[in-house]
Amino acid sequence: MSEQPIFQVKHLYKQFGPGCDFCRDEQSQTLQGNYCPKCKTVYACNDINIELYEGEILGVVGESGSGKSTLVQCLYFDQQATSGQYLLARHKEGKKNVFEETDQQKRMIRNTILGMVYQNPYLGLKMNFSSISNIAEKLIAANHQNVEQMTTIGKNLLNKVNIAEYRMKECPKNFSGGMQQRVQIAKALSNNPPILLLDEVTTGLDLSVQANVLDLIKQIQRESKVSMIVVSHDLSVIKMLADRTIVMLNGKIVESGLTDQIMEDPQHPYTQQLVYSLL
Template identity: 35%
Template sequence: MTDEPLLRVSALSKFYGSRVGCENVSFDLWPGEVLAVVGESGSGKTTLLNCLSTRLLPSSGTASYRMRDGQWRELYRMSEAERRFLMRTDWGFVHQNPADGLRMTVSAGANVGERLMAVGDRHYGRIRATAVDWLSRVEIDEDRIDDEPRAFSGGMRQRLQIARNLVTGPRLVFMDEPTGGLDVSVQARLLDLLRGLVTDLGLAAIVVTHDLAVARLLSQRMMVMKDGHVVESGLTDRVLDDPRAPYTQLLVSSILQV
């Protein structure tokens, strides 16, 4: 692991008029580290994720990313084209609803292949072979490569979206409720798959979730948000086993009582 972070966030805030989306959020993310951002609906976690991934521009604050050449770039000073290129190559974004992250009217293989073409691969045979390999890694049979995602189950669509995001070897992946809306048995299988891939590939990831079990399984560190503010942060096991903020204690106890 390098002695420098991958992402540095300082005093990041987003306001919608007088309403707080998120306020004064600061943290460093290290290569290979998974950070979970947890909180109830409306806590600001998705606003924060959208600001970090440059889908939203913040009202104030900075976020700097260390590029592959070692140079630091301030995300909100990059051009729109530069940010889009980053999203297609060095970053991934796994949506809660897979339809938001897939092209539903092209084949599964084309969904994966498009990302490879975005980084300059033009060799059809190599693209297809890589797509086959990645479909197998996310437990989709090779004979489904020419099927459209519309013919897939929710769990298969989410696994395809993961393959599409990871095929270019990104260094940072954003995940917005990656198991939301899936049956419990499908969730467990998907989480197991995600954990294995993140570990094998040495990915850094920021995972937004309201599910503390997801946070415990995937992340080394977590931040708890309430009303747009970070109320507690630390190593995941410490936060969940010894919560200090009253709100975190309430979250943890409500899970234990279910």
């Protein structure tokens, strides 16, 4: 693992609502969780600071409504951050705040530096396109033009995620949830992104299917050394995958550290509750 992070987020805020003097002045005292009872503003991400290193898997764990999915949506530009700094080593030497880039630059970053796998495959795939066409769409967005080359890349990736060749021209709407997630993973990897974002990718899948998807993620990480941010409400998923973990509650990071350390000696009462629920 290199000493310089390939990805840094500093003081990220994402709020839904205007905010008011009541919640802005003394947030920690006046918010109910991450919600202002006066102006109804929700502080989904409240001063988030994270770093990601080359070849590392960073786990983000927290209950529903903790802000973890909003965090990755801001990182992939599905949501617009309210404020903060976002630096990527592969973009302008990590010196430009990506949140301040143009929409065109953000699209370029989405198509070349980042890959995203959503909890709901319908957000990441065109269900009426064939699986191989879904991959081609991502490649075309990154200026690939050679059809034969794109077909080869698509076949290799779908083979890698265990989609049989005779089903590669089939639409994902005909697939099971686990197969749809595997096609999403193949699509996200199509441009060899250095960073992969995974948001609750095993939620709603049967346990045996969950295990297959998690094994696939680990295998891909071992082979390609892609850095990952893995979001889950399930600590057992994070335990299996992540090198380091941050724990979110009410839009804030309440604990962070090596995953083994957090599992063996959780400090925050909420983390303790999560860990003990695994025992």
